Amino acid sequence: MIKKKQFFLIFLLLGVLLIAVYLFTNRNSVPTHSMETYKTEDGWGYKILKNNKPIINQYRIPAIQEKHAFPSEKSAKIIGEKVLERIQSKKRVSISIEDLMELMVIDSLQQPILTE
Structure with missing residues (x-):
């Protein structure tokens, strides 16, 4: 049970990190x-x-x-x-x-x- 919770938490954090990286890189790439x-x-x-x-x-x-x-x-x-x-x-x-x-x-x- 604890392993499932840890796996879910790691998966959730990884997803949030990927979304944050995507939003940050798109904000800085202002179209010219x-x-x-x-x-x-x-x-x-x-x-x-x-x-x-x-x-x-x-x-x-x-x-x-x-x-x-x-x-x-x-x-x-x-x-x-x-x-x-x-x-x-x-x-x-x-x-x-x-x-x-x-x-x-x-x-x-x-x-x-x-x-x-």
Whole structure:
């Protein structure tokens, strides 16, 4: 009877220890996000990466009716950095037409602005 209790206690302590190690290692492994631009057939796009794995691949200007690639690397980078900033600050990630106009990626007619 005592051996069963000792075995159960050791098994329970080992389980608690494994759970504690798992939780501690996951808490310290904060995911790192990054952004990179890339050339497309029609223009430019950007990727948001989490621990070097793509989680967002945006090859068109978001929020506008027409399907346009980013006309320059600079415009893709501006929006990619805005999305990355929002992810890191745990804010709403989506990009609005107002965001695009404020960052001078589109004009008031929702047409892409070519920036160098």
